[in-house]
Amino acid sequence: MKIFEDYTQSWYWILIGLVIAMLTSLLFIVLLRFLAGIMVWVMIVMVILVIGYGIFHCYMEYAALKGTAGSDVTLQQLGFQTDFAVYLQIRQTWLAFMIILAIVEVVIILLLIFLRKRILIAIALIKEASRAIGHVMSSLFYPLFTFVLLAVVVAYWAVTAVFLSTSNEPIYKVFNETACDYSRKTCNPANYSTSPNYSTSPEKAQCPDSMCLFAFYGGETAYHKYLIGLQFYNVFLFFWCANFVTALGQMTLAGAFASYYWAFVKPDDMPAFPLFSSLGRSLRYHTGTLAFGSLILSIVQIIRVLLEYLDHKLQVSRTRSR
Known part of the structure; x- marks a missing residue:
């Protein structure tokens, strides 16, 4: 509920951010067509300068902490801390950052020296692209179609997940701000204030501010027992559909640009609508391939989710046993 409240209150900011990102990407693609070499080298130089500034900043922080009480403690002596801001007060932390950034800087410079010819080839490929x-x-706007399909898949998964979670009987329990044995017992909100089981009980006298509030949806039916399995099945279908939509978009774009690549005379030998032609070929001849490949990816992803779920459960049980 909090997540949906955040979306309802800030949906226009999210939309503005998406529009800005789309326009920036379009501008970047247009500039690459005319200034590919310049932009690539500018980006490389900017990366080098940013890392160089990072080295300088780490050195300044390292020098500023000199003589500060407690700053000479080593990371081994400090041990693991949940508050990561503590590590920023240690000189050894900034020294480690500076060494790592310096190594990265040297590696990038060496790669530029030895791979400069490959960079020139990459620039030529970017110009051709x-x-x-x-x-x-039309390929610039096709990702919007993929985004709409993914939004439909996500919406269907979310609605199904919410329906599965809320299709049982609501369970109400007694909540109270103060600690007492009476809290967390099931109750009936319709007659909680007048029921003799609660209003006249000794526990009620000890917890006069207790309230009967909604706790969760539950039950003891077979459906409720296998609800987690249904949720995992819903997640599996979500992965399958999302991977299928993504693969369809990739194959459609690949087919559209393949028609450009294999055209002897460009653009005369290209189809009138290369993107729609590629989408039609993908749906007519390659749907099974896309579905089977998406199935393999979904099986791997759901296994990963199951392992993470089991790991989370085992961590909770270990914490309770301690």
């Missing part, structure tokens, strides 16, 4: 996008302009 920009020309391909210029002939298949």
Whole structure:
């Protein structure tokens, strides 16, 4: 409920952020077509400068902490701390950051020296890709179609998950701000204030501010016992559908740009609508391939989710046993 409240209160900011990201991406693609070499080298230089500033900042923090009480404690002596701000008060932390950034800086510079020819090839490929996008302009807007399909898949999964979670009988329990044995017992909100089982009991006298509130949806039916299995099945279907939609988008774009690549005379030998032609081929001839590949990915993902779920349960049980 809190998540949906956040979305209802800030949906326009999310929409504005998505629009800004889309426009920035479009501008970046257009600039790559005309200034591919310049932009690539500018980005490389900016990465080097940013890492260089990081090295300088770490050195300044390392020097500023000199003589500060407790700053010479080593990380081994400090041990593990839940408050990570504590590590920023240790000189050894900034020294480690500075060494790591320096190593990364040297590696990047060496890669630029030895792989400069490959970078030039990559720039040429980017220029050719920009020309391909210029002939298949609809590819810039196709990700919106994929986004809509993914939104439908996510909405269906969320609605199904909420329906499964709330399709049982609501369970009400007694809640109280103060600690007492009377709290957390089941109750009936319709007659809680007048029921003799509660209003005249000694526990009620000890907890006069207790309230009968909704706790969760539950029950003892077979449906309730296997509810977690149904939720996992719903998650599995979500993975399958999401992977299928993503794979469909990738194959459609790949087919559209393949029509550009294999055209002897560009753009005369290209289809009139390369993106729609590629989408039709994908749905007509490759649906089984997409579904089977998505199934394999979904099986791996659901196994990972099951392992993470079991690990979480085992950690909770170990914590309780301690």
